[in-house]
Amino acid sequence: xxxxxxxxxxxxxxxxxxxxxxxxxxxxxxxxxxxxxxxxxxxxxxxxxxxxxxxxxxxxxxxxxxxxxxxxxxxxxxxxxxxxxxxxxxxxxxxxxxxxxxxxxxxxxxxxxxxxxxxxxxxxxxxxxxxxxxxxxxxxxxxxxxxxxxxxxxxxxxxxxxxxxxxxxxxxxxxxxxxxxxxxxxxxxxxxxxxxxxxxxxxxxxxxxxxxxxxxxxxxxxxxxxxxxxxxxxxxxxxxxxxxxxxxxxxxxxxxxxxxxxxxxxxxxxxxxxxxxxxxxxxxxxxxxxxxxxxxxxxxxxxxxxxxxxxxxxxxxxxxx
Amino acid sequence: xxxxxxxxxxxxxxxxxxxxxxxxxxxxxxxxxxxxxxxxxxxxxxxxxxxxxxxxxxxxxxxxxxxxxxxxxxxxxxxxxxxxxxxxxxxxxxxxxxxxxxxxxxxxxxxxxxxxxxxxxxxxxxxxxxxxxxxxxxxxxxxxxxxxxxxxxxxxxxxxxxxxxxxxxxxxxxxxxxxxxxxxxxxxxxxxxxxxxxxxxxxxxxxxxxxxxxxxxxxxxxxxxxxxxxxxxxxxxxxxxxxxxxxxxxxxxxxxxxxxxxxxxxxxxxxxxxxxxxxxxxxxxxxxxxxxxxxxxxxxxxxxxxxxxxxxxxxxxxxxx
Numbered sequence: 001x002x003x004x005x006x007x008x009x010x011x012x013x014x015x016x017x018x019x020x021x022x023x024x025x026x027x028x029x030x031x032x033x034x035x036x037x038x039x040x041x042x043x044x045x046x047x048x049x050x051x052x053x054x055x056x057x058x059x060x061x062x063x064x065x066x067x068x069x070x071x072x073x074x075x076x077x078x079x080x081x082x083x084x085x086x087x088x089x090x091x092x093x094x095x096x097x098x099x100x101x102x103x104x105x106x107x108x109x110x111x112x113x114x115x116x117x118x119x120x121x122x123x124x125x126x127x128x129x130x131x132x133x134x135x136x137x138x139x140x141x142x143x144x145x146x147x148x149x150x151x152x153x154x155x156x157x158x159x160x161x162x163x164x165x166x167x168x169x170x171x172x173x174x175x176x177x178x179x180x181x182x183x184x185x186x187x188x189x190x191x192x193x194x195x196x197x198x199x200x201x202x203x204x205x206x207x208x209x210x211x212x213x214x215x216x217x218x219x220x221x222x223x224x225x226x227x228x229x230x231x232x233x234x235x236x237x238x239x240x241x242x243x244x245x246x247x248x249x250x251x252x253x254x255x256x257x258x259x260x261x262x263x264x265x266x267x268x269x270x271x272x273x274x275x276x277x278x279x280x281x282x283x284x285x286x287x288x289x290x291x292x293x294x295x296x297x298x299x300x301x302x303x304x305x306x307x308x309x310x311x312x313x314x315x316x317x318x319x320x321x
Numbered sequence: 322x323x324x325x326x327x328x329x330x331x332x333x334x335x336x337x338x339x340x341x342x343x344x345x346x347x348x349x350x351x352x353x354x355x356x357x358x359x360x361x362x363x364x365x366x367x368x369x370x371x372x373x374x375x376x377x378x379x380x381x382x383x384x385x386x387x388x389x390x391x392x393x394x395x396x397x398x399x400x401x402x403x404x405x406x407x408x409x410x411x412x413x414x415x416x417x418x419x420x421x422x423x424x425x426x427x428x429x430x431x432x433x434x435x436x437x438x439x440x441x442x443x444x445x446x447x448x449x450x451x452x453x454x455x456x457x458x459x460x461x462x463x464x465x466x467x468x469x470x471x472x473x474x475x476x477x478x479x480x481x482x483x484x485x486x487x488x489x490x491x492x493x494x495x496x497x498x499x500x501x502x503x504x505x506x507x508x509x510x511x512x513x514x515x516x517x518x519x520x521x522x523x524x525x526x527x528x529x530x531x532x533x534x535x536x537x538x539x540x541x542x543x544x545x546x547x548x549x550x551x552x553x554x555x556x557x558x559x560x561x562x563x564x565x566x567x568x569x570x571x572x573x574x575x576x577x578x579x580x581x582x583x584x585x586x587x588x589x590x591x592x593x594x595x596x597x598x599x600x601x602x603x604x605x606x607x608x609x610x611x612x613x614x615x616x617x618x619x620x621x622x623x624x625x626x627x628x629x630x631x632x633x634x635x636x637x638x639x640x641x642x
Contacts, residue, residue, distance in 0.1 A: 036625035043623035131624075153474065257618060264617040267624040268631065269601060275628060276597050280590060296585040297578060302364035303452075303588040304357035307596060310589060315636055 006034065010041040013139050018113060021140045025115055028132040032124040032274040035132050046138035049081075050247050053160040055149045055188070056169030061195045065169065065230035065239075066148050070112060072236050073144050079111045081137035081145040085130050085159055086118040113137060119155075124277065127158035128270040131263075134162060160188050161266050164259055165246045167239070169193045170209070172201035186216050189223050190246050193239060197227035219258070221249050279314045288313060327355065331362040334460050339434055342461045346436055349453040353445040353595040356453050367459035370402075371568050374481040376470045376509070377490030382516045386490065386551035386560075387469050391433060393557050394465050400432045402458035402466040406451050406480055407439040434458060440476075445598065448479035449591040452584075455483060481509050482587050485580055486567045488560070490514045491530070493522035507537050510544050511567050514560060518548035540579070542570050600635045609634060 004027055012020035028035040054069075056062045063084070070080045115133060119126045130147065137145050147163060149156040160166045168189035192213075194205045209225045216223065224242050228235030250256050283289050292309055295301040301309075325348055333341035349356040375390075377383045384405070391401045436454060440447045451468065458466050468484055470477040481487045489510035506513075513534075515526045530546045537544065545563050549556030571577050604610050613630055616622040622630075 036623075039625050040623045044620050047620065260618045261614060264614050264624060264627075265605075267617075268614075268628055269598070271625055271628040272597060272601055272631060273594065275632065276593060277590070280593055284586075293582060293585050293589075296588075297581045299365050299368060302357075302361045303585060304360050304592055306585075307589055307592040310593060311596065 004034070006037045006041065010038060010139075013042065013136065014045055016141055018140070021113060021136055022115070024136050025117075025133050028136065029117065029129050030123050032128065032271075032278055035124075035129070039132055039135055042135060042139040046135045049138045049142050049145050050165070050243075051134060051138075051145045051147065051163040052165045052167060052243055053147045053149070053163030054167045054169065055151065055156055055160055056171075056193075056195070058150055060169045060171045061230045062148060062150070062169050065193065065195055065228060065236075066146050068230050068233050068236045069240060070146060072240050074109060074111055076240075078143040079141065080113075081140065081142035082112065082114045082148065083130060083133050083137070083145065084114070084116045084148045085126060085156075086116065086150065113140065113142065124274040125155070125270050127155045127162075128267070128274050130159050131162050131267050131270070157188060158266050158270060162263050164250060164256075165190050165243050167191045167193055167243070169195050170205060171196045172199045172205045186212060190218065190221065191223055191239070191242050192225045193228050193235075194225060195228050195230055197235065198229050198232075202227060219255050220253065221246065221255075276314070280310065283310060283313050286313070325355070327358045327362065331359060331460075334363065334457065335366055337462055339431075339461070342434060342457055343436070345457050346438075346454050349457065350438065350450050351444050353449065353592075353599055356445075356450070360453055360456055363456060363460040367456045370459045370463055370466050371486070371564075372455060372459075372466045372468065372484040373486045373488060373564055374468045374470070374484030375488045375490065376472065376477055376481055377492075377514075377516070379471055381490045381492045382551045383469060383471070383490055386514065386516055386549060386557075387467050389551050389554050389557045390561060391467060393561050395430060395432055397561075399464040400462065401434075402461065402463035403433065403435045403469065404451060404454050404458070404466065405435070405437045405469045406447060406477075407437065407471065434461065434463065445595040446476070446591050448476045448483075449588070449595050451480050452483050452588050452591070478509060479587050479591060483584050485571060485577075486511050486564050488512045488514055488564070490516050491526060492517045493520045493526045507533060511539065511542065512544055512560070512563050513546040514549050514556075515546060516549050516551055518556065519550050519553075523548060540576050541574065542567065542576075597635070601631070604631060604634050607634070 004023065006024075006027070009020045009024050009027075013024055024038055028038055054062060054066055066082060066084075070082060073080050115137075117126065117130055117133060134145055134147065147159060149159050166188050168185045168191070170185075170192065172194065192209050194202055194209070196202070206225050206227060213223055213225070226235055226239045226242055228239060230236070250259060289310065292301065292306045296303055296306055325344065327345075327348070330341045330345050330348075334345055345359055349359055375383060375387055387403060387405075391403060394401050436458075438447065438451055438454060455466055455468065468480060470480050487509050489506045489512070491506075491513065493515065513530050515523055515530070517523070527546050527548060534544055534546070547556055547560045547563055549560060551557070571580060610631065613622065613627045617624055617627055
């Protein structure tokens with residue numbers, strides 16, 4: 001593979017070239033070192049888009065809702081970027097590709113850019129790669145960026161923290177496991193959606209959420225609960241309005257800086273992890289590393305003490321660079 | 322809190338003191354730096370136990386099965402340690418504490434040591450802490466260590482790789498999501514269990530697994546599929562026999578070293594992550610770090626370039642030490 005011409009690709013990106021955008025996204029996914037070259041060139045062209053994170057459990061109709069929301073935003077004249085993140089594990093994540101097929105209306109719309117990202121095939125952390133992908137869409141000039149994740153593991157929470165507005169989707173009757181853990185979502189959500197609101201129990205779900213929300217404090221913002229039926233486009237208008245209101249609230253109440261600070265701190269931790277992981281991968285090729293592994297197996301050194309030795313090697317690498 | 326006397330605690334541990342064992346487990350959970358002090362003292366006393374990892378989705382009756390297996394092993398005269406790991410996310414993990422209550426028969430048995438570990442309350446990575454906890458149980462002198470996890474995320478796979486024998490549990494009729502992703506489990510499992518085998522579809526589940534297993538190659542070991550009904554103790558004998566056979570297979574075919582190598586490599590990566598995370602936490606307290614965050618927010622520097630600066634600070638820390 002020829003080395004990508006990052007200066008030329010980023011120049012094209014800033015002129016709105018979607019092909020360059022797709023290529024740059026692949027680059028930041030594949031190589032954390034190249035990601036730095038890309039992001040350092042485009043970072044000052046970011047910061048104008050409204051980034052909206054959307055999460056919820058499997059089967060909550062998330063992708064259809066994202067689809068509907070994107071169509072609505074397009075009709076109102078905004079350009080839209082969509083990143084669908086699949087932090088998959090062998091026990092979950094089955095229906096993901098199927099969901100994407102439903103987006104075919106949007107794919108033919110030139111004002112929309114859609115990208116799926118998955119842990120598999122992504123060298124380095126998915127949260128780091130997603131944050132970089134968001135910046136690329138910002139530099140492409142998208143007005144609104146929708147970032148869709150499944151569930152709320154560590155990576156997903158990081159990804160939600162990269163957004164200005166976090167939307168958490170639930171559906172009526174998802175069972176005790178989910179109900180019992182809604183508390184964990186209270187911290188993330190700026191807006192709640194009860195999707196499939198034509199199902200039995202929708203009003204109870206809304207009531208429950210609202211009573212729990214009485215206990216939260218998000219700098220004066222009370223997360224609204226919106227009922228939607230994404231298959232029938234019900235409630236999408238209201239959801240879009242609430243999202244807009246939240247963004248304005250952030251700006252009017254001087255809360256943007258706080259959001260950006262949290263994002264910067266999260267990004268730094270994830271980039272550090274990636275850089276160190278890359279260093280360790282390099283060190284794994286060395287004879288010294290293999291000798292250490294042998295010594296661990298033979299109980300001549302314990303793994304913690306072996307790491308001391310490895311970190312000395314990492315340090316030497318950084319000195320050389 | 323007074324600083325724990327690690328030399329005295331480890332000395333007591335090696336004499337079989339269960340209270341010292343519990344205290345040391347808390348220490349390795351709470352402080353990765355102290356973990357090093359503990360493990361470096363006990364590492365050469367590890368390596369005699371048979372470590373068995375057991376995973377499966379929620380609702381598969383995993384804890385009851387672990388309970389039954391432990392009772393069976395106790396009757397055959399082995400001492401047993403159990404570590405139940407909860408890599409919880411807000412969307413999952415509800416029933417965990419309830420499961421533990423079922424273990425009350427075992428808790429009163431002096432030959433069994435039971436420990437629950439959770440991501441919450443664990444400073445540093447859960448996989449790192451679990452590997453350290455396993456070593457503590459080995460040093461306590463347990464013959465067999467059962468490590469129970471839920472699901473198969475990155476942490477869980479790491480934890481399974483810390484074991485000699487990996488048991489993956491499924492139940493009939495768990496739905497398409499799980500079925501579609503059994504492939505991911507093929508790599509982990511040395512033994513499959515179809516639990517709740519009195520349910521409809523059990524034989525189909527066994528057939529499906531066996532036909533998929535035709536495609537795997539685990540150095541000549543063909544993972545058996547065992548049917549169990551853990552609430553009625555059915556199949557526990559056979560499962561224990563298969564686990565024994567697998568351990569013997571490893572030893573007789575010179576495969577132990579390969580397992581230990583994989584474990585050592587996994588442990589090193591996780592300890593490195595923990596050490597670096599701790600370094601970053603320290604650096605977060607510095608003025609230089611806060612200045613960098615401000616510069617990121619003001620777009621004077623991008624997050625990747627900021628990480629370069631932070632790694633220079635990490636390097637200085639290691640030089641000082």
